[in-house]
Amino acid sequence: MTPNNLSPFKRIQKTLKNLGPAFFIIGYIVGTGSVTSMVVSGAKYGLSLSWALLLSCFFTYFLLVAISKLTIVSGNTLMFNFKQAFGKPVTIFIITALLVSIVSSCIGVMGVVAEVTMEWISVKTPISFLNKPIVSIFFIAILIGLFWTGKHENFIKAMSIMVGFMSFAFILTSLMVVNEAGTSIIDFFPELPEGDNSGLVIAGIVGTTMAGVCLASRSILVQEQNWGLDDLKTENKDAMSSMVMTFLISLAIMISATGTLYFNGIEVENATDMMHALGPWAGDFALTLFTMGIIGAGLSSIFPNLLLFPWLIADYTDTERDMKKPIYKLFVVLIALSGLIIPVLGGKPVWILIASQALSPFIMPLITLFLLILLNKSDLMKNLKATLWMNIALGATLLFNCYMLYIALIGFINFIQ
Numbered sequence: 001m002t003p004n005n006l007s008p009f010k011r012i013q014k015t016l017k018n019l020g021p022a023f024f025i026i027g028y029i030v031g032t033g034s035v036t037s038m039v040v041s042g043a044k045y046g047l048s049l050s051w052a053l054l055l056s057c058f059f060t061y062f063l064l065v066a067i068s069k070l071t072i073v074s075g076n077t078l079m080f081n082f083k084q085a086f087g088k089p090v091t092i093f094i095i096t097a098l099l100v101s102i103v104s105s106c107i108g109v110m111g112v113v114a115e116v117t118m119e120w121i122s123v124k125t126p127i128s129f130l131n132k133p134i135v136s137i138f139f140i141a142i143l144i145g146l147f148w149t150g151k152h153e154n155f156i157k158a159m160s161i162m163v164g165f166m167s168f169a170f171i172l173t174s175l176m177v178v179n180e181a182g183t184s185i186i187d188f189f190p191e192l193p194e195g196d197n198s199g200l201v202i203a204g205i206v207g208t209t210m211a212g213v214c215l216a217s218r219s220i221l222v223q224e225q226n227w228g229l230d231d232l233k234t235e236n237k238d239a240m241s242s243m244v245m246t247f248l249i250s251l252a253i254m255i256s257a258t259g260t261l262y263f264n265g266i267e268v269e270n271a272t273d274m275m276h277a278l279g280p281w282a283g284d285f286a287l288t289l290f291t292m293g294i295i296g297a298g299l300s301s302i303f304p305n306l307l308l309f310p311w312l313i314a315d316y317t318d319t320e321r322d323m324k325k326p327i328y329k330l331f332v333v334l335i336a337l338s339g340l341i342i343p344v345l346g347g348k349p350v351w352i353l354i355a356s357q358a359l360s361p362f363i364m365p366l367i368t369l370f371l372l373i374l375l376n377k378s379d380l381m382k383n384l385k386a387t388l389w390m391n392i393a394l395g396a397t398l399l400f401n402c403y404m405l406y407i408a409l410i411g412f413i414n415f416i417q
Contacts, residue, residue, distance in 0.1 A: 034208045057246055063215055074381075109301055111342030116295070174259075216308070217308055271294075306332045365402050
C-alpha cells in the first residue's frame with residue numbers, strides 16, 4: 001500500500017512512529033529540570049532570559065541534524081564514532097561527564113517531584129502517614145517496573161502521553177496568565193537587576209535544552225529507527241518538530257511563572273513555591289494541574305536517564321543494547337535509587353536541580369567540536385560531508401557553547417560564594 005493510499009488511521013500511526021525520536025527528545029528536555037529552570041527564570045526575571053531559551057533551541061536543532069546525519073552515513077552511533085576517531089580516553093571522559101549529569105539530574109528531579117507531591121497530598125487529602133521517602137520509593141518502583149518490561153515501544157508510547165499531558169497543562173496555564181495579567185506585554189520583559197548573578201539560571205536554561213546526554217542518545221534513537229540516506233529529510237523534520245515543540249512548551253512555562261510569580265514579587269526557593277503561585281489563576285484546579293504536570297514531567301525525564309548510561313556503554317562498545325543484561329539492570333536500579341538522596345537526606349531540590357542542568361555546558365563545546373571535525377572527514381562521510389551552511393551553523397554553535405561555558409563557570413563561582 002503506497003503512502004497516498006493509506007487510511008487516515010494508518011497515516012497518523014506512521015507519523016507518530018516517525019516522530020518517535022522527537023517525542024523522546026521533548027519528553028527528556030521538557031522535564032522537571034526544564035520546568036524548574038523556566039519557573040525560576042520567570043519568577044526572577046520575567047521573560048528577560050527567553051533569549052537563552054530561543055538560542056539554545058535554535059542551536060540544538062543543528063546539533064540534532066548533525067548527529068543524525070553522522071549516524072546515518074557512518075552507520076555507527078556517536079560514542080563509537082568518537083572512540084574510533086579521537087581515542088578511548090577522551091570518549092570515556094565524555095561518558096563519565098554524561099554519567100555525572102544523569103545522576104545529578106535524577107537526584108534533583110526526584111527531590112522536586114517528592115516535595116511537590118507531598119504538598120499536594122497535605123492540601124488535598126487527609127492522608128498523614130506518607131512522607132517524601134515513601135513517595136519517592138513509590139515513583140521509583142513505577143519507573144523500575146516500566147523498565148523491567150523491556151519494551152522500548154511501550155516507553156515511546158508513555159513518552160507521547162506524558163508529553164501531550166505536559167503540553168496541555170502548561171500551555172493552558174500560560175493562556176490563563178496572559179488573559180488575566182491585565183498588563184502590557186512589554187512588562188513581561190523587565191531589565192535585569194544590576195550586579196545580579198543570573199549566570200547559573202542562564203546555564204540551567206541552556207543546559208536543560210541543549211542537554212549533552214539527550215544529544216548523545218539521539219544517534220542511538222536514529223539507529224533504532226533504522227533510518228537510511230532516504231530518511232535524511234524525515235530526520236530534519238523530526239529535529240525541527242522536537243525543537244519547535246520544546247520551545248513553545250518551555251516558553252509557556254516561563255510565561256506562567258512571569259504572570260503568577262514575578263508580577264506578585266514571589267521568589268522561588270522551594271519546589272512548593274512553584275505550585276502555590278498558580279492557585280489564584282484557576283483555583284484549586286490549577287494546584288492539581290500543576291502537580292500532575294510536575295509528576296508527568298519528572299517521570300518522563302527520569303525514565304530516559306535510567307536507560308541512557310547502559311545505552312552509552314553499548315554505544316561505546318558497539319554491542320547490542322540488550323537491557324536484560326544483569327549489569328545493565330544493576331546500573332538502572334542504582335541510578336533510580338539515587339533519587340532517594342534529597343528526600344532522605346534533605347536539601348533544596350530547586351537549586352540542586354538547576355545546578356545539575358548547568359553542568360551540561362561544560363561538555364558541549366567538546367561534543368560540538370568533535371561533530372564538526374567528523375562531519376568534514378572525507379573517509380567517513382564520503383560525498384555527504386557537511387555543507388558550507390552546516391559548517392557555519394556548527395561553528396556558530398561552538399561559539400555559543402563556549403560562551404555558555406564561560407557563563408556557567410561565572411554562575412557556579414558566584415553561587416558557591
